[in-house]
Amino acid sequence: MKxxxxxxxxxxxxxxxxxxxxxELVKWAFxxxxxxxxxxxxxxxxxxxxxxxxxxxxxxxxxxxxxxxRLHPETYDSVSGAEKKYGIKVEIYGPDKxxxxxxxxxxxxxxxxxxxxxxxxxxNVRKVEPNRRALATLDVWITGLRRDQSGYRKDVEKAAxxxxxxxxxxxxxxxADWDTDRVWKYIREKNVPYNRLFDKGYDSIGCIICxxxxxxxEGPRSGRWRWFNRGSSDDKKECGIHTTNPKGGSKK
Ligand code: SF4
Numbered sequence: 253m254k255x256x257x258x259x260x261x262x263x264x265x266x267x268x269x270x271x272x273x274x275x276e277l278v279k280w281a282f283x284x285x286x287x288x289x290x291x292x293x294x295x296x297x298x299x300x301x302x303x304x305x306x307x308x309x310x311x312x313x314x315x316x317x318x319x320x321x322r323l324h325p326e327t328y329d330s331v332s333g334a335e336k337k338y339g340i341k342v343e344i345y346g347p348d349k350x351x352x353x354x355x356x357x358x359x360x361x362x363x364x365x366x367x368x369x370x371x372x373x374x375x376n377v378r379k380v381e382p383n384r385r386a387l388a389t390l391d392v393w394i395t396g397l398r399r400d401q402s403g404y405r406k407d408v409e410k411a412a413x414x415x416x417x418x419x420x421x422x423x424x425x426x427x428a429d430w431d432t433d434r435v436w437k438y439i440r441e442k443n444v445p446y447n448r449l450f451d452k453g454y455d456s457i458g459c460i461i462c463x464x465x466x467x468x469x470e471g472p473r474s475g476r477w478r479w480f481n482r483g484s485s486d487d488k489k490e491c492g493i494h495t496t497n498p499k500g501g502s503k504k
Contacts, residue, residue: 269411298396
């Protein structure tokens, strides 16, 4: 099978992709890029939806997770649940042992409580660097970003060419224009297995300690790193993986 090359993605094609419905876009990615496309997910709701969409069209497709070694048990359960239901093997990218050792020896395991810079350092070692390794194997990165998740994400496009690790890749956010109700509707109607933390008040899930359940009235990402940006918007609550959001601008 001859797949497309990233150099063949024109501005016209990007406009066409942006007009596609979510499932159509997921299918297009695997049809046209095969193993050079993958869904990158932390097994939040949108990731589960995209995996289900892909499984409706393909027996085999790539899905990866960054395992920070600090994930909730419910997230590991979601990985095994998806593998069982869809007959797939989720690829796992973990932190580089040397970088992790250096970081914890210098600053301890809980450096993220100290200040924003150390939280970003920890996220960089545990999330961003492994994610970058995953992206080095791809031309098309399919992610679950949605515009309603925060101000930082409000302009995310469904499709855009972006730069990751000095290479051009196509970043797809098929559910960019979905809201929470639509995501839940899909999950319930199609009986999609989902991360049980969502039944326990969580609305955004990352590592244990750094993600917590919401209280009534809080924004979707308010449970992240509660000890920073207290009382301010969720807009600065990013781990660094999505700093090159299509139209997303800087995370600062
Ligand atoms: Fe470290 Fe917390 Fe970021 Fe996880 S979410 S990588 S524990 S700072």
